[in-house]
Amino acid sequence: MSFDSQSWLARARALIGDAHVLSSDRGDDLSAYTRDWRNKFEGPALAVLRPANTEEVQAIVRLAAATGVAIVPQGGNTGLCGASVPGSTGPRAVVLQLGRLNRILDIDVENNTATVEAGCVLQTLQQQAAAVGRLFPLSLGAEGSCQIGGNIATNAGGVQVLRYGNTRDLVLGLEVVLPDGERLDLLRGLRKDNTGYDLKQLFIGAEGTLGIITAATVKLFAAPDARVVAFAGVASVAQAVQLLGAMRQRLGERFTAFELISGEAIALVRHYFPDTPAPLQGDWPWYVLMEAADGGDDAVLREAMQTALMACMEDGQLEDVALAGNVAQGQALWMLRENITHAQQMDGSNIKHDVSLPISRIPAFVAAMLPQLAQAFPGARPIVYGHLGDGNLHFNVSAPAAIEPGSWQLQTDAVNQVIHDAVAALHGSISAEHGIGQLKRHELPLYKSAIELDVMRRVKQALDPVGLMNPGKVL
Ligand code: FAD
Ligand code: MLT
Ligand code: ZN
Known part of the structure; x- marks a missing residue:
């Protein structure tokens, strides 16, 4: 049966309201949702959907599953690996923007937890925690616009990992809408729970490929004076x-x-x-x-x-x-x-790296990499910084000053190979915090074992057999 986009949009509008289904055929500008923060990735979307609550997310996911439409979950769209926007090829897709699920549902001061909807902006959660003398320690440059759902889906790191850990270490419970529209309620505020597999971990850092996070219970800490x-x-x-x-x-x-x-x-x-x-x-x-x-x-x-x-x-x-x-x-x-x-x-064109290594090996890595890059790519300008306390370097390489605009990106694979091969030789990771998305998808098989990839595929197959949840990302 042929796909009728008008009738699909009408069904979506009936589910979540006319104003919350944006589509270009009626003149809505979708570019803020279909293009990533770095202007590097852009893909078409049938619509941008902005549901208001978990039930509306479920309704949209069920509609999409029944009609073979892919879903790209999106928070603040500050991700740096092209995972939050549709791919330029692949199945017909909609962007599911979680920003209207932005309520703080509960702050339990005695339990030191906050339960929030996925679309809550990170800075809002930090501020609300501070207002009751608590600290939500996740902190990163995009905190004014990234959302807690996006932070969890990317297992964001940031600048306080040294003391408080990654996002994964801060999450106690999750609510997730699965690719078939079922609601998986794991929204517990427990610090100890050994009742079988820790399912929430599957969705943390999965970049929206296994389901849609709609709410989370996170740890709070005493606010430092x-x-x-x-x-x-x-x-x-x-x-x-x-x-x-x-x-x-x-x-x-x-x-x-x-x-x-x-x-x-x-x-x-x-x-x-x-x-x-x-x-x-x-x-x-x-x-x-x-x-x-x-x-x-x-x-x-x-x-x-x-x-x-x-x-x-x-x-x-x-x-x-x-x-x-x-x-x-x-x-x-x-x-x-x-x-x-x-x-x-x-400053213009740059090739980003987000690697991690045992801290003890970082000095030798940097000392070897700088001359190697200078020799292989004359004039290239490494801009190195990062979370050294976590063994995580952003070993970014800006284009040589005198180079035609656009041509530096053509060197991406060659530059990546030099840096990522060296990282792999030292048993490091090619993505410490930003994730795989579209950016490093083709590199994953080069640096992850076949068995690891196979288990990842089996998990994906079990939860999303049709492959409609953020296709073309990670795997
Ligand atoms: P998006 O970009 O919208 O989405 C990111 C991924 O999560 C996508 O795969 C998307 O499909 C998925 N997703 C989003 N919401 C959901 C949901 N509710 N359910 C399921 N999947 C979902 N990152 C760091 O780790 N450390 C840093 O220090 C850091 N600093 C940054 C500084 C700047 C200036 C910028 C622009 C980015 C920085 N980032 C950093 C990257 C980025 O901010 C983080 O990855 C952030 O966690 C993404 O959140 P978001 O809401 O913008 O997610
Ligand atoms: C950072 O630590 O500032 C980030 O992860 C963002 C970046 O690499 O640009
Ligand atoms: Zn960083």
């Missing part, structure tokens, strides 16, 4: 790794963030954000942004941070350091870090 930010200059990545070990030893659980930033990354941010002050008097090849947080007195934490940093300086683990004097200065230092992604995007 004191927070201290420091910025250090170091001579090498090896010195930064020594500094990391020493600071963790000295500050223990109070040490919450350790971000490595290359001199080139700082220069790029200061170029595109000219109001950004220099963090230190001198220039260093590498910098480290550190944060400590604690429930106690600000002055006490400051003193502890200062003492630890001075001891590190005496031991030759850093070259220069500045401590933020107040909250505003701390935020300014964080902006230097958070604006790297934006500065690199403004």
Whole structure:
């Protein structure tokens, strides 16, 4: 039977309301939903659907399953691997935008949990938790627009993993609409539960390929009263790794963030954000942004941070350091870090990498990779930074200055091969936090074992046998 898009749209409109089914045939602009944050991936959508609750999600999924229409779940569309938009080929697809499921259903202060709908913006959850003296620690540059459902579907990392873990470590319960429209209720706020397979883990980091997350129960923590930010200059990545070990030893659980930033990354941010002050008097090849947080007195934490940093300086683990004097200065230092992604995007074509390695191997990896890239791709500009405390580097490579616009992307596979082969040789991962999506789908078989891929396919087949849930992503 031929597919009648008008009648499909009419059925969808009857299910969730006329205003919440956007389609280009009636003049709606879908580009904000069909093009990814980096303007790298774009694919056609029959419609963008904005359901209001789990029942509406179920109704749409059932309609799609019955009519062979694929579903691309979408949160804030800030993902960096092309997983949140339709592929340019593949089955007829709709984007299922979760933004209207944005309620905070419950904050249980005694249980230290929040139960939220998937479309709740991360920053809103952080703020609501703070209003009752609690911390939701997931924190990343896109927090003003990414949604908790997207964070869970990507198992987002961010800048507090060192102390609180990845998103996976923060999720206690989930509600999921399965590819056949069934509601799987795993929405529990338990820290211990050994009643069989931990099914929620399947959906965390699955990039929307196994089902639609509609709500989650997440962990909260005591909100720290004191927070201290420091910025250090170091001579090498090896010195930064020594500094990391020493600071963790000295500050223990109070040490919450350790971000490595290359001199080139700082220069790029200061170029595109000219109001950004220099963090230190001198220039260093590498910098480290550190944060400590604690429930106690600000002055006490400051003193502890200062003492630890001075001891590190005496031991030759850093070259220069500045401590933020107040909250505003701390935020300014964080902006230097958070604006790297934006500065690199403004700077033009770049090939992104998001690798992880055992921390001990990172200095040798960087030391080998920089000359290797310079030799293989003359003029290419590595912009290296990342969550060194988690062994996660964004080893991005910007186009050589004098290159025709567009032609640098043609080098993607060649650049990837150099970097990812080296990562694999050191038993690292080609995606520490952004995921596989469309971007690295063709690389996955090169770096994952056949048996691992086979088990992944069997899971996919069991839950989504027809393959309508975010097709063309991951597998
Ligand atoms: P989207 O981009 O909309 O979707 C991402 C994936 O999740 C897609 O596969 C989509 O299909 C799926 N999905 C979305 N919602 C659902 C749902 N409810 N159910 C099932 N599947 C769903 N990432 C990090 O890990 N660490 C960082 O530090 C970091 N920093 C960033 C900084 C900037 C400036 C930007 C632009 C991005 C950054 N990211 C980072 C990447 C991105 O923000 C995260 O991957 C984020 O978790 C995506 O959330 P989102 O709501 O935008 O999801
Ligand atoms: C970050 O740590 O800033 C990100 O994961 C985003 C990026 O790599 O651009
Ligand atoms: Zn990151």
